[in-house]
Amino acid sequence: MTSLSEPRLYETIHRRRDVRAQFTGDPIPTEALERVLGAAHAAPSVGLSQPWDFIVVQDRAIRQAFHDHVQAERSVFAASLEGARAALFRDIKVEGVLDSTLSVVVTYDAERGSPDVLGRHAIADAGLYSVCLAIENLWLAATAEGLGVGWASFYREDFVAELIGLPRGIRPVAWLCLGPVSHLEPRPDLERYGWRSRMALADVVHHDRW
Amino acid sequence: MTSLSEPRLYETIHRRRDVRAQFTGDPIPTEALERVLGAAHAAPSVGLSQPWDFIVVQDRAIRQAFHDHVQAERSVFAASLEGARAALFRDIKVEGVLDSTLSVVVTYDAERGSPDVLGRHAIADAGLYSVCLAIENLWLAATAEGLGVGWASFYREDFVAELIGLPRGIRPVAWLCLGPVSHLEPRPDLERYGWRSRMALADVVHHDRW
Numbered sequence: 001m002t003s004l005s006e007p008r009l010y011e012t013i014h015r016r017r018d019v020r021a022q023f024t025g026d027p028i029p030t031e032a033l034e035r036v037l038g039a040a041h042a043a044p045s046v047g048l049s050q051p052w053d054f055i056v057v058q059d060r061a062i063r064q065a066f067h068d069h070v071q072a073e074r075s076v077f078a079a080s081l082e083g084a085r086a087a088l089f090r091d092i093k094v095e096g097v098l099d100s101t102l103s104v105v106v107t108y109d110a111e112r113g114s115p116d117v118l119g120r121h122a123i124a125d126a127g128l129y130s131v132c133l134a135i136e137n138l139w140l141a142a143t144a145e146g147l148g149v150g151w152a153s154f155y156r157e158d159f160v161a162e163l164i165g166l167p168r169g170i171r172p173v174a175w176l177c178l179g180p181v182s183h184l185e186p187r188p189d190l191e192r193y194g195w196r197s198r199m200a201l202a203d204v205v206h207h208d209r210w
Numbered sequence: 211m212t213s214l215s216e217p218r219l220y221e222t223i224h225r226r227r228d229v230r231a232q233f234t235g236d237p238i239p240t241e242a243l244e245r246v247l248g249a250a251h252a253a254p255s256v257g258l259s260q261p262w263d264f265i266v267v268q269d270r271a272i273r274q275a276f277h278d279h280v281q282a283e284r285s286v287f288a289a290s291l292e293g294a295r296a297a298l299f300r301d302i303k304v305e306g307v308l309d310s311t312l313s314v315v316v317t318y319d320a321e322r323g324s325p326d327v328l329g330r331h332a333i334a335d336a337g338l339y340s341v342c343l344a345i346e347n348l349w350l351a352a353t354a355e356g357l358g359v360g361w362a363s364f365y366r367e368d369f370v371a372e373l374i375g376l377p378r379g380i381r382p383v384a385w386l387c388l389g390p391v392s393h394l395e396p397r398p399d400l401e402r403y404g405w406r407s408r409m410a411l412a413d414v415v416h417h418d419r420w
Contacts, residue, residue: 008219009218009249009350010245010249010351010354016252016254018254034411042226043346046363047405048400048408050408052414053414053415053416053420055416055418055419056417059418062419073331073332080331081326094328118304118405119364121286121364122283122286122287122365122366128342129338132343132346133346135342136254141220153336154329154331164418165420174339190258196258196259198260201248204251204260205263206265206266207266208269208272210376
């Protein structure tokens with residue numbers, strides 16, 4: 001069953017990019033968005049808690065406010081850099097909030113399935129980990145649909161919670177820009193700009209002990 | 211390019227299970243393990259920090275020690291349950307550490323790429339999120355290879371760090387059991403046992419605001 005499916009999954013995994021500048025702003029077919037969110041919702045979760053929610057943000061005013069906030073946080077980070085790093089960072093685009101078709105905010109609800117979440121008693125962050133597994137499913141499904149995803153992380157959680165009306169206790173985990181793209185770059189932006197390089201697999205694999 | 215690849219990716223996403231009882235213990239082909247770890251290492255990461263490491267544990271003594279620890283933690287959780295929940299939990303298998311072929315411990319190194327990790331200044335957990343994206347890539351690739359993955363989370367991080375010699379500052383994020391399986395169940399174990407049900411997608415999707 002699996003030998004045929006391997007290249008397709010691997011192709012998607014290796015082709016996936018964190019998109020900033022390639023969004024076209026074209027519409028996303030409703031069925032495609034449904035499949036992408038369905039893929040996220042099919043992720044594994046600790047104790048089958050499914051502690052995620054997906055807020056699909058199309059409203060332009062909300063996205064504009066988030067965009068402005070991100071630009072302010074970009075300046076905060078820029079001010080922490082010096083010399084060559086500061087110069088490098090100047091040209092790096094950190095979000096495509098207004099260029100992309102819409103945003104999906106992914107959140108974490110620690111109360112879902114409580115108090116007896118099976119598999120979380122010893123590791124409080126396990127629920128947060130589940131949300132991230134859903135995010136990667138979403139990302140791969142979007143890539144397979146010909147859509148790009150860009151994770152914007154220059155923001156304060158409190159700001160986002162207020163902006164989209166999250167109830168107390170619901171934590172924003174990711175602000176994802178989503179939409180059709182002109183193309184996916186063969187190399188990550190940060191590698192293309194010389195910010196950081198990809199490491200060899202051998203550098204991160206150990207046997208039996210660290 | 212994508213219409214052909216969609217069903218294959220989605221099939222893997224929806225067929226994936228958190229495996230406990232179906233491991234055969236058969237060997238994993240070296241090339242398959244390499245592809246699975248390569249898929250994990252191809253995950254997105256904040257600031258291209260790639261803050262993950264993969265410790266492939268085959269040593270039987272290490273796995274036995276972890277297994278014993280998990281059983282003790284299972285008892286801790288069991289003691290917190292009452293009545294029907296306690297009875298339900300009695301039959302639920304929480305790990306396949308010794309039945310599976312090997313384990314992969316996935317860790318997080320907050321220092322990698324520091325001090326100027328692009329995209330992490332406002333969200334300290336962003337690096338941890340990256341590690342989880344890699345874990346989901348690993349899980350899907352393994353599924354495509356005909357392997358099962360079981361995330362064992364009944365453990366204390368300190369115990370694992372000591373057991374496999376993690377340097378100070380390296381945090382274990384997941385202990386994954388990996389290996390060939392007799393089959394993948396069509397439904398999650400916790401649903402089959404009546405512990406928890408899967409929610410409808412519509413219950414976790416919101417528009418513009420919560």
